[in-house]
Amino acid sequence: MMVNCGLLNNRKESVPLKSNEVQLEVKDHVATVVSTLNYENMEDKLLEAVFVFPLPGDAAVCHFSAQIGQTHIVAEVKEKQQALEEYDDALSSGQQAFLLKESDQSPDIFSLSVGSLPPGESASIRLEYVTELAVQADDGLRFCLPTVLNPRYHPRGNECFRVHMTSVPASLVPYSLSFSARVSSPRPITKVESNCSLEPLEYLNADQTQATVKLAAGHKFDRDVELLIYYKDAHQPTAVVEAGQASAKPGSLMGDPVVMVSLYPEFPQDVISSLASRGEFVFLMDRSGSMNYTRISSARDTLLLLMKSLPMGCYFNIYSFGSRFEHIFPTSVEYSEKTMEEALKEVEKMEANLGGTEILLPLKHIYAQPCIPKQFRQLFIFTDGEVGNTKEVIDLVKMNAATHRCFSFGIGAGASSALINGMAKEGGGHAQFITGTDRMQPKVMQSLRFALQPAVEDISVSWDLPKGVSSTILSPPITAIFQGQRSLIYAQLTGQTSEATDGCVTVKYSLAGHPSQNQLHFNLKPAEDTGLTVHMLAARTVIRSLESEQRTHSGQQDEEVKKKKVVELSVQSGVSSSFTALIAVNKDVGKAVQGPLVRRNIPTPFYGMTSRNFSASRSPVVTHEAASPPPRKDPLLQLVSLQKAFGCWLLDAHLAAALGKTSEEVEKAKPASVNSEVWASILALIWLHGFKMDAKEEWELLTLKAASWIKAQNAPCVSECVEAGNTLLGCSVKKEDLGL
Structure with a gap:
């Protein structure tokens, strides 16, 4: 036995x-x-x-x-x-x-x-x-x-x-x-x-x-x-030249040297400080059963911050999906106090109760909507990534990349890196992963800052190499450049030079109508001890590009040609496909x-003990968690929720409570010559700078909007208000720190 x-x-x-x-x-x-x-x-x-x-x-x-x-x-x-x-x-x-x-x-x-x-x-x-x-x-x-x-x-x-x-x-x-x-x-x-x-x-x-x-x-x-x-100094540009494989045929990817260039573009400060005030912002939120209570609660808080941080003059809509999808407005609407409040009422009701994770249908619906003239579409996708048809989703994003940028967020353990990175890469945006006890909000607001940066146009890459040496770019064309974010370029170097000399790569682009460029000089001598790492990464880059073309280009003959190229390069390089x-x-x-x-x-x-049926022929069975008691509102989110769409706060009992004061204390401390909204808004800014600097990434955009509103009022006695606000709240924040 x-x-x-x-x-x-x-x-x-x-x-x-x-x-x-x-x-x-x-x-x-x-x-x-x-x-x-x-x-x-x-x-x-x-x-x-x-x-x-x-x-x-x-x-x-x-x-x-x-x-x-x-x-x-x-x-x-x-x-x-x-x-x-x-x-x-x-x-x-x-x-x-x-x-x-x-x-x-x-x-x-x-x-x-x-x-x-x-x-x-x-x-x-x-x-x-x-x-x-x-x-x-x-x-x-x-x-x-x-x-x-x-x-x-x-x-x-x-x-x-x-x-x-x-x-x-x-x-x-x-x-x-x-x-x-x-x-x-x-x-x-x-x-x-x-x-x-x-x-x-x-x-x-x-x-x-x-x-x-x-x-x-x-x-x-x-x-x-x-x-x-x-x-x-993580943002130093670098270039690594790697010698080819001795046994490989010269002229092939594995036989020639390959260079990997890593650039970190720096935009002029005056361009960065003038964030775009236009755009169509579409938020797509996963509400499948696997988005448990904690995740969906964090998602609601994140949407609150996003709604408060959008610029006046833009358009927006919020979609949510599971086995089916919903949207708050039939089409994107102009951002105003009325539309913002209407959206936030719906956000408060959101639960993880829409079944399985079918992301393709809402994406098709969003892409089918005509673009709004002069309002570039920015798509924010939040999902735990439990999607079976990953390649089909990524291909759809790629097909629509000309009309939008895609920012993706992978939520929780086991989120598909292929899906999250793939959507951002093909959509010219940025990917973020929110795991464990990470707060979703700072990462999302970082991506919103990227989305508010002016779109970089007319991107080109040029090489200045010694006589007898030429380059073949192996990477797909760069479609997006963000301030301080890395751009990677792989290139095959063909030909030889008699001595170790330098090369130069230049990335040129147009930013808010102004021509800009970033340049890197590098030595052509191959680095030591790299093995064939750079060649394998370059081969992987070419393989993924060919696979994507093979799936998205019509014509059986063309598909077979692309497939043959993938197999040849995969066998030659030893990199799977x-x-x-x-x-x-x-x-x-x-x-x-x-x-x-x-x-x-x-x-x-x-991850987790949730029992679900993932059969292809039946609807998913979702095990709902026991209802959790509503948590006490986070003080930061409590204050943020009171801000108006155009940037100000109202002087009322809700604001006083969020500041930890009584209405009488707040009214009594107000300088006589200033109006109530300006006083309320300055108090809110002081509280954020005085007590929530550790969460600055979360509230920075909405305070820029508030400061702009205050300055537009040409209010008297701003310095006196800041001094009185510091005394009331027990802070020592300077007027300049508030952007005033």
């Missing part, structure tokens, strides 16, 4: 995956990740172990190998159907085989099949990928190791979108995770933060340009592992492994 031992799944079967050991190496803003998955068959049957798991959506998977005893086999990249057939043939002939492939519908989901693992045998699988680190609003570089894969909602009738996976709540994951990181940069590392418990950061040299850090033992799989890395897979077959097995093959699905952690 077989005795189950070791780690068991919910059917009392042994789970062959025992541990995942992850090593991260960060060089400046590029990360290399090596994940070692250790398997052991503790049953008396021959096993096939299948593991569906998340990876960063923009990762370039570049190595896959297996170690069985003394035998080491390295996988090859092959066309996907060919790889699948070779895997099946190997298993049917009794050979061990290993297969790694990307999901057809979302580039951030992979499946790993470990075939013919005999009883009592162990195997170690090594998976390696490289990725760029995104720059956050506070200049931190964000690395995320996805460990949570929430079930993706599949639109009814779309059977092809299904990803077959076995999920368990985070608390029941039957394997362990260890994680260590080594960080190096030309600039000092100021700090490393995480949403998970870390062991103390250890610096490896005196100038603090190298450091190591480890995840504390016992990760619970209830969140992705997020690292935020901060460098001194949607049309290829990595296959390894152990042909050294002395004799064919005998016996029927039993499949064991490795369970993937998902």
Whole structure:
């Protein structure tokens, strides 16, 4: 009789995956990740172990190998159907085989099949990928190791979108995770933060340009592992030239040097200070059942701040979606006190009660609305990213990129990086992730500041290189530039120069009608110790562009040509794609492994205990949480909620209460010659500057609007009001600090 031992799944079967050991190496803003998955068959049957798991959506998977005893086999990249057939043939002939492939519908989901693992045998699988680190609003570089894969909602009738996976709540994951990181940069590392418990950061040299850090033992799989890395002078432009692969053909992407240019455009201050007062702002909020009480409550607060911060003269609308979608107004309306108040009444009623996550229908509806003349459309999308048809959504955003900018926000553990980053990239906007105890509001207001920046037009990139050297840009054309945000360019360098000389790249653009440019001089001598990281990232960039073109361009012949190019580049570079897979077959097995093959699905952690049905043919079943008592209003949001659309506050009992005073105290302290609204507005500004400087990112835009309104009143005795307000509230805020 077989005795189950070791780690068991919910059917009392042994789970062959025992541990995942992850090593991260960060060089400046590029990360290399090596994940070692250790398997052991503790049953008396021959096993096939299948593991569906998340990876960063923009990762370039570049190595896959297996170690069985003394035998080491390295996988090859092959066309996907060919790889699948070779895997099946190997298993049917009794050979061990290993297969790694990307999901057809979302580039951030992979499946790993470990075939013919005999009883009592162990195997170690090594998976390696490289990725760029995104720059956050506070200049931190964000690395995320996805460990949570929430079930993706599949639109009814779309059977092809299904990803077959076995999920368990985070608390029941039957394997362990260890994680260590080594960080190096030309600039000092100021700090490393995480949403998970870390062991103390250890610096490896005196100038603090190298450091190591480890995840504390016992990760619970209830969140992705997020690292935020901060460098001194993070906004320095850089260029890295990497030598080609010696064995590759000269003239090919892998055979020639490749340069990665990282630019941080700086706009003239007078342009930044004159934020655009026009635009159509469309907010699309996820109200599916997975947006739990905390998330939807934070979303309501965020919409309040957004409504108060919009400029007069713009247009707006608010959509929400689940299995169906709703909108507050039939079409976008002009921003006014009346329309703002009407919208906020509807926002207060919002609950996570609209079923599954069908984002495609509301997007199609929004794009079908005619654009308002001279009002550039800015789309803000908030979602937990549990979407099955990721590529279809991203392609729709791309098709409409000429008429809008798209700002996307991934909410909570397991949000799809492919979806969030993809929508922002194709929509010429910016992506943000809100995880753990992060406040949504500062990140959203950062994106609103980007949206209010003038649209950059007529972007061009030019190269000044030595005689005999030419460049081929590998990146898609730059469609958006924001103040202080990174723009990445990959280029292949062809030809040779006799000595190490400099090159120069110039990005030119038009900003609010004025020509501007950013320039970077760099040395053409290849950097040392980069391996082929830059080449792989460049190959990944070209592959993703070709895949997108293959999906969105009509014509079967054109599709086949693009697919062939993807497969050729994927095989040449060793970087996986949607049309290829990595296959390894152990042909050294002395004799064919005998016996029927039993499949064991490795369970993937998902966040939360909500029970939902994600079938393609039925509506989702949503388990509602027990009603939570309404929280006491946050003092900051209480004050913000009282502001009028055009910027002022009214002097009434509600304002006095928000300031922590009585109506009598506020009235008595008012200078006699000033009107009530000016006095109320100055008090609100003093309170925000005096007590809420830690949340300045959240209220900065609405106070700019308030200060402009106060100045437009030509009110007398502003200095006297500020002095009296400081005395009343116990503050010492200067008039200049208030923008007055």
